[in-house]
Each structure stands twice: as structure tokens, then as C-alpha cells.
Amino acid sequence: MTLGQLFGCSSYVDLPAGTVKEVVDSPVVEQEAVEVAPLRRETEGSREYRVGPGDSLFINVNGRAELGSPQLTGNTKVVGSRVDGNGNIRLPLVGTVPVAGLTLSEIQTNLEQVFALYLNDPWVVVEVAEFKSQGVNLLGQFRVPGTYYMDRSYSLLEGLALGGGLLDTANLRSARLIRGQQTLPVDIYHLLRDGAGEQNVLLQAGDTIFVPDDRNQNVFVFGAVKKTGPVPMPNGQLNLVQALASAGLDETGGNQRFVRIIRSLSATRGQLLVLDLKKTLEGDSLPFPLVEGDIVYLPRSAVGNWNQAIQEILPSLQAISAVLQPFVQIKFLTEE
Numbered sequence: 001m002t003l004g005q006l007f008g009c010s011s012y013v014d015l016p017a018g019t020v021k022e023v024v025d026s027p028v029v030e031q032e033a034v035e036v037a038p039l040r041r042e043t044e045g046s047r048e049y050r051v052g053p054g055d056s057l058f059i060n061v062n063g064r065a066e067l068g069s070p071q072l073t074g075n076t077k078v079v080g081s082r083v084d085g086n087g088n089i090r091l092p093l094v095g096t097v098p099v100a101g102l103t104l105s106e107i108q109t110n111l112e113q114v115f116a117l118y119l120n121d122p123w124v125v126v127e128v129a130e131f132k133s134q135g136v137n138l139l140g141q142f143r144v145p146g147t148y149y150m151d152r153s154y155s156l157l158e159g160l161a162l163g164g165g166l167l168d169t170a171n172l173r174s175a176r177l178i179r180g181q182q183t184l185p186v187d188i189y190h191l192l193r194d195g196a197g198e199q200n201v202l203l204q205a206g207d208t209i210f211v212p213d214d215r216n217q218n219v220f221v222f223g224a225v226k227k228t229g230p231v232p233m234p235n236g237q238l239n240l241v242q243a244l245a246s247a248g249l250d251e252t253g254g255n256q257r258f259v260r261i262i263r264s265l266s267a268t269r270g271q272l273l274v275l276d277l278k279k280t281l282e283g284d285s286l287p288f289p290l291v292e293g294d295i296v297y298l299p300r301s302a303v304g305n306w307n308q309a310i311q312e313i314l315p316s317l318q319a320i321s322a323v324l325q326p327f328v329q330i331k332f333l334t335e336e
Contacts, residue, residue, distance in 0.1 A: 027240075027285040030274035032306075036185045036331050038268060042202045049152045051099050051107065052133030052205065053087055056080030060125040061115055067092055069129070080129030093118055104128070136203055138163040140211040141170035150203070156191065159203045171214040173266055174293065176326040177201075178208040183329045187268040219290045220320070221247040222313045223298035224254030229320065239287040241280060243296055254298040256281070260309050262295040262332075264325035272306055293325035 051057065058080045061067035068091065069081040081089040087100025094114045099107050108126045115122040134150040142163030150159075156177065160166075175188040184201075188211070191199035218230040219238060225247035231238070240259065256277040263271040279285040290296070295317070303309045310332060317324060321333050
């Protein structure tokens with residue numbers, strides 16, 4: 001089967017045997033580097049631990065066990081006073097006391113003021129008996145994935161270390177930091193490979209660090225094709241002609257002079273490429289290799305600029321946003 005038959009493109013013509021033709025390296029006619037603004041790195045001064053629901057506090061009031069936190073009888077293990085879902089603890093004598101969002105020194109000062117209503121010149125010691133409010137989720141290619149509870153504000157590097165290191169199958173270019181429902185502009189690949197300290201942001205309770213594997217790789221094809229969406233990359237290898245052949249051209253054949261590709265280099269860096277596919281089909285350039293996560297758009301007609309092209313494929317990107325590279329999510333699906 002010839003390439004023309006596989007691709008189903010009537011404009012492709014097999015060259016006669018013995019033809020000698022000068023071939024350029026690449027069919028790329030335009031290339032633009034694109035970056036997103038990095039997440040602002042918080043100062044070290046914000047790293048003091050603040051108590052939250054689920055934590056247990058050990059509270060000692062004047063050295064009198066009946067006034068502070070409960071302990072197991074005959075055992076040195078501290079049970080502590082559990083912070084409830086409303087952010088309160090309950091203590092003998094004084095009842096309910098709000099503590100959520102406060103540092104240990106702030107809680108100590110508040111309790112001394114509360115107990116001063118009942119005791120002369122009280123002294124109070126507050127310690128965390130169990131950390132259970134500031135959870136960080138490590139998912140994917142960690143040696144020990146799971147939920148870990150911080151005993152202070154952790155940096156991203158410290159959070160990554162909680163999982164015991166990464167497996168050899170980790171795909172760092174696709175690694176992402178998720179806060180709430182949003183993927184943040186943090187470049188984990190740049191941080192680990194190049195020591196980019198500006199990417200070492202502070203984590204917050206509930207953050208998720210997700211590092212996918214590099215085994216199931218895809219590109220995504222949209223536009224003038226019969227089957228839009230993901231196209232698998234066998235053994236991580238696929239070129240543009242193969243991807244379009246897999247998707248199948250529609251009846252229009254598309255505008256093959258201006259094939260557009262959105263390429264992710266990391267969570268914060270990417271490229272916008274415009275290719276003349278005709279050069280490859282006519283034997284004037286080498287096949288263009290794709291990389292994992294490439295978004296290929298074959299327009300049905302002439303597209304004036306990148307803004308128009310992105311507006312045309314935006315609904316398709318939104319429909320599969322969960323499986324796209326973090327750069328695409330951040331740059332094109334969250335920017336206003």
C-alpha cells in the first residue's frame with residue numbers, strides 16, 4: 001500500500017522510481033513560542049502552621065489534667081482535643097473555643113484570656129498531637145502515592161518528596177499541580193530537571209500533585225477529519241501524516257497548506273506551529289514527527305490567524321479538557 005492510498009489524499013502522487021529530489025528538513029512555515037505567567041511564589045513568612053478541622057491539640061492548663069486535653073490513663077500517648085468541623089474544640093470549664101485558622105501561639109494567647117475568667121494568672125501550653133487537616137494528595141507515578149498531612153506549609157519539592165520519589169515511568173512534562181478544580185501554572189518538569197527555584201511554590205491544604213505515566217501516549221486531531229479526538233502513539237512514535245491517516249480526511253480534504261499544531265513543552269511553556277503538509281505529501285520535506293499531547297488542527301478552509309483557529313477548536317478542547325496537557329488547560333481553557 002502506498003502512502004497516497006493510506007492517506008486517502010488525491011493530491012499525493014508517488015514519485016517514479018529513481019527520482020532524485022532535494023528535501024528540506026521540516027514542513028514548518030511558522031513557529032511561535034508561548035508561555036503563561038507563573039504562579040506567584042509566596043514568601044517563607046507564610047509557612048507557620050495554622051490549625052484546622054481534624055487536627056488534635058494537646059492543651060495543658062496550669063499543669064492540671066482536669067482542665068486540659070484528655071489523655072489515656074496509664075499511658076503517655078496523648079489523645080488530645082479534636083478540632084471539629086466547625087473549627088472548635090471543647091475544654092472542661094470553658095466549653096467551646098474556636099481555633100481553626102489560628103497558629104499555636106495565637107490559640108495559647110486566646111486560651112489564657114478565656115481561662116483568666118476562671119483562674120488567677122493562668123498559663124497554657126498548646127501543641128499539635130495529630131496533624132489531620134492539611135492534606136496533600138500525591139497521585140500517579142509516585143513510589144508511595146496517597147494522602148499526606150503537612151505539619152507546616154510545605155514547598156512543592158517537599159511535597160514531591162513525601163511520595164518516596166518517582167517511578168521510571170513518570171511523565172514529568174505532563175505533571176501538574178491541581179488546586180480545587182484548576183490546574184496551576186507550575187512547571188514541575190522545569191523545577192526537577194533544571195532546578196528552577198521560582199517554580200518551588202508553597203502547597204496549600206487539599207492540593208493534588210499528579211504525575212501521569214508515559215505509557216499511554218496520544219495526540220489529538222480536530223478539523224476536517226472523519227474521527228476527531230485522540231489518536232494513539234504506538235511506542236510513542238507518530239508523524240503528522242500517520243495521525244491524519246488514522247483520523248481520516250473528510251470530504252473537503254481540508255486546507256493542507258496551513259495545518260496548525262499546539263505543542264506542550266511543559267505546564268507553562270508551549271509552541272504554536274503552522275505546517276505545509278503539501279510539502280511532505282509532494283516529497284519536498286520529511287514527515288513531521290509529533291510528540292505526546294500535540295493538538296493537530298486541519299482547517300476546512302483558510303484560517304486568518306491563531307485566534308480564529310483556537311476559537312474554532314475551543315469547544316472540542318473543552319469537551320476533553322481533563323485529558324489534555326496542563327499547558328493547554330492553563331493557556332487556552334482558563335485564561336479570560
